[in-house]
Amino acid sequence: MALRDFGKMELGPPVFGAALAVLGVLGLMRGDFTIVWHPVPDTVPARTLLAYLAAGLFVVGGVALQWRRFRTAAGAALAILLLLLGSPWLGRVIAFPEMIGTWVGFAEQLALVLGAAMIALAARGASERTVTACRIAFGLLQLVFGLGHFLALNETVGMTPAWLPPSQTFWALATGAAHFSGGLAFLAGVWPRKVAAALAAMFAGFALLVWLPAIAADPAAPVPPAGLMVTLALTGAMLALYDLLGCGRNRA
Secondary structure, eight states: OOHHHHTTSOOHHHHHHHHHHHHHHHHHHHTSOOTTTSOOOTTSTTHHHHHHHHHHHHHHHHHHTTSGGGHHHHHHHHHHHHHHHHTHHHHHHHHOTTOHHHHHHHHHHHHHHHHHHHHHHHHHOOOHHHHHHHHHHHHHHHHHHHHHHHHTHHHHHHHSOTTSSSOHHHHHHHHHHHHHHHHHHHHHTSSHHHHHHHHHHHHHHHIIIIIHHHHHHOTTOSHHHHHHHHHHHHHHHHHHHHHHHTTSSOOO
16 A cells, blocks of 8 residues: 555544454453443443443444444444443533543543544545534543543553653653643644544553553453553544544645
């Protein structure tokens, strides 16, 4: 493939779909939701059955995203599923509005919902107004992610690899600043496609440097594999924005 053709590739659907498909496989193996990210209450009727159903839909929908002709339906279905699974975070935000962690969790789920919706929109052909709305929405979410790094600095430092020079605190602050500045760039419409590519690379770095070592340290722990797939899905969502921005007038 010629280098000039690389920018024309749709990068979001294959990454986003593969991550959700593997997340679904993990759900089928465990017979449960990814509790940290999809906190479905234990009181929900037929909860285990619903967990298997959601996992199966992740697998089917994620695989379907690999083919363009299925992306409108699969993207829409996944957006609805992710919205339903992430909705308990809204209750946490309402109950604990002073805790930045609830806002970050809610923002992560909205980013996944938007990622699936953007894939469906791109497959159909999105209007310039829709592209702008998605860019602004991601800008607001990036601001929340940045604030999460700053206001929960100790927790962010704890997730940062200790071997990275110059220090864990430096990288916790630097990545928070990258989220925040990226959010401002999206809101202002400054080089949005370049910013989307850079943020996608940063999310991929989180997957490589945070979650893979956690899996290696404790292969039996259920959270790190789910964390890896959710982070890769966020990478795919950012790439979906990159794809969608390529459909609009502003291709910077």
